[in-house]
Amino acid sequence: MMEVDPVCGMRVDPGRARHKHVYKGKIYYFCSHHCQRAFERDPEYYLTHGPQGMLK
Numbered sequence: 001m002m003e004v005d006p007v008c009g010m011r012v013d014p015g016r017a018r019h020k021h022v023y024k025g026k027i028y029y030f031c032s033h034h035c036q037r038a039f040e041r042d043p044e045y046y047l048t049h050g051p052q053g054m055l056k
């Protein structure tokens with residue numbers, strides 16, 4: 001079972017993920033510290049727009 005990094009869209013294995021964040025009772029997994037930090041800064045943005053948030 002793979003989870004999707006909500007910031008960049010990469011698939012993350014929850015069993016091995018080192019980067020995760022709980023938001024509104026749900027656990028989100030990230031490929032990197034960078035993606036986790038981005039999500040923590042503005043969770044609603046990534047939940048609203050989906051995993052294209054890396055684009056600038």
Ligand SMILES: [Zn+2]
Nearest residue numbers: 005008031035
């Ligand atoms: Zn990522």
